[in-house]
Amino acid sequence: MSDAQEALAQAVREHAGRLAAALMSLLGDFSAAEDLVQDAVETALRRWPVEGVPERPDAWLFTVARRRGLDMLRREANYRAKLAQVIWPIMPEPDDRLRLIFTCCHPALPREAQVALTLRVVCGLTTPQIAAAFVVPEGTVAQRITRAKRKIADAGIPYRIPCGEDLPARVNEVLTVIYLLFNEGYLATAGERAHRRDLVDDAEWLAALLHGLMPDAPEVGGLLALIRLHRARTAARFDAAGHLVLLADQDRSLWDHDGIAAAIRLLTRTAQRHLSPGPYQMQAAIVACHAEAPRWQDTDWEQIVVLYDMLLLLAPSAVTRLHRAIAVRHAQGPRAGMAQLDRIGDALYRYALFHATRAEFLRELGRHDKAQEADRRALELTANPAQQALLEERLTWA
Amino acid sequence: MKYVLMFIETEQFEKDLAAMDADERDSAFEKVGRWLAEHQDKITQRGAKLQPAHTATTVRLDTGSEPLVTDGPFVEGKEVISGFLEVELADLDEAIAMVKSWPGCPVVEIRPVEG
Incomplete structure (x- = not known):
């Protein structure tokens, strides 16, 4: 843009x-x-x-x-x-947009409608902009919005901030929407970004707005820190040709170190005010571990494994276990990592990153045939051109 | 706003209920009685517990010829509507909050009433 x-x-x-x-x-x-x-x-x-x-x-x-x-x-x-x-x-x-956000992200609306409504009503995106950002037809977005507005009116979805005991669950609903926007934007490639609205901007802006309106909600601070920590690495994530550069190969001098320091301060402040951190804070803490390492080989993998263990207690998920397996691989070697992967193979059979990771571990263990097979499976499953290019390169040079 | 709460029973719920002894069943019914009493001011006079699904009869009028009368509920499935209540509440959030403390069957659908 x-x-x-x-x-x-x-x-x-x-x-x-x-x-x-x-x-x-x-x-x-x-x-x-x-x-x-x-x-x-x-x-x-x-x-x-x-x-x-x-x-x-x-x-x-x-x-x-x-x-x-x-x-x-x-x-x-x-x-x-x-x-x-x-x-x-x-x-x-006082800023009334909080009520607006909670109405747009009401759990009685389907997720796609929550996302579209939030972008349109809170961020001021037009229907064509939303359609382009998610690569779906305009008519689909328009229909989602029309249906959602009708449901708000007909089902009596209120325009207000949810009361006390409902609030944490409702805040989570909003955070899920923001996180989804962030992921959608973050995983877009440099090429796509040139002519597509950067949803990462919208996600960060929304998280900051929500944090300003609800400074005492710890997970809001956690998600904002998480987004900012990821963003601080943007300049190093793609090379001149627009290819994705893996964390290990990134030029860390390109990272926004002031941005990293500020996000870590935000995370620390949030943690100090609340005793038990939530999943977004844990994720932010993991990204902070990476961001604080001057070089790839300085990464504190033991600490990262511990943080993943804590995250899994709060929010069990096979994808998180995959990331934990990667951390285990770096802390204890490919054999230990592979053992972790074997336990989630069924759950992640349709997940490209699982097969890409498996290929990497297999290659390190010297099992090149199996590695190529896993690479091919990963390639079949990924829709993101940058990830696909990376996997294709690996297939060619393996 | 007026809403109808539709109470939906599952096979598992029926089994659990059948497996209860008299005391447990009494206590379950008592909980439901207490819930109804607590929300009495929001419940309009319309509502009923229905007889079990095996008593249902369905008439289909869209067959193109004679109406088709069949045994059983209109959707043959593991989840059946077992009762309904009409309630008068400010908005959907109040309905959700009310339903969250419902101590009976495991699924409740909330529908606004037209008009």
Whole structure:
């Protein structure tokens, strides 16, 4: 994305969600508020690149939304009267976007709809942008959003921050959505990034917003630190040809060391305030271990294995056990790593990274035929061109 | 808003219930009774515990010719609706919170009532 596009995206992101929250309190109708914001955002994306970002983007967006609202809602006298009376800013109230986030990520909505709604309503993405980011047809995204808005209205999904005992589970639901966005963006290749919106930006921005609004929720701090630690390595993750560079081969001088230090401070602050860390904090701690090692061979693998053990207690998963197996391989050798892999083969039979890892261990154990077989299986399973290229290279040179 | 809570029994639940002795069954029913009493103010008069699935009769009207009358519930499966309640609540979150403490059958579907 160019700098101008980036600035535009930034301006929209900063203001679209606020406008949605404001219109939502004004109209009390999620769907109507969302339509108006989307319309204002589309207008901005057409006009700002030509006219420049206005001095007060929030007021500009509001004016467009208001004019459109008065026009569109002609029959809805009630809304029109409300819109006609107000001036921007509607009221200097505390940031209302938290309610917006919880509504978009309500567990009664399917995951894809949560993701699409959050991007559209909170981050101000348009339907075509969301479709491009996930490589799905626009109609599919539009339908997900329409259905979700209808369900919000018809099923009585509330527009509010969940109460006490429900809150932790609901925060987790939001974190899952943000983490999914992050993964989708992080695994995109350099080539894809050039003409695709970087969802990593949106994920970090959302996590930071949520952290600002809920500074006491430990896992929110954990996820924000995790995203920032990963991002700090961006410059070293792809080579000039756009190929993925493995952690072991990355030029660590390209890492953003200030960014790493800041993320680790955030993680430490979060940990100090709460006794039992959650899964996102554990993952961030693991990434921090890597980020703190000056060279690959300085990595504290023993510590990483311990952190994976703790993570598995909190959130058992076969994929986490795969990563643990890799750590075990580095701490204790390929034979020990292989023993761990054998125990998760059934669960991860359809997972490319499992076979790629297995190929690596087999090669280290001198079993080249088996290794090639595993490489081939991994190649069949991966859709990401950079990962595929890496595996293809290995097949050729093995 | 009005919602209907549909209570759904599973084969496993039926087996567990059958395996209980009299005391255990009494205590299970008592829990359900207590839950109903606790939420009395939210429950409208409409609702019922249904007779078991083997008493169900289904009539299909979309056969193109004569309506087809068959024995059993409309979906032949391991999960069957065993009762329903209509409740009056502010929003879906209240319905979810209420259902979370339901001490009876293991699945509950929440549906808003039209109108």
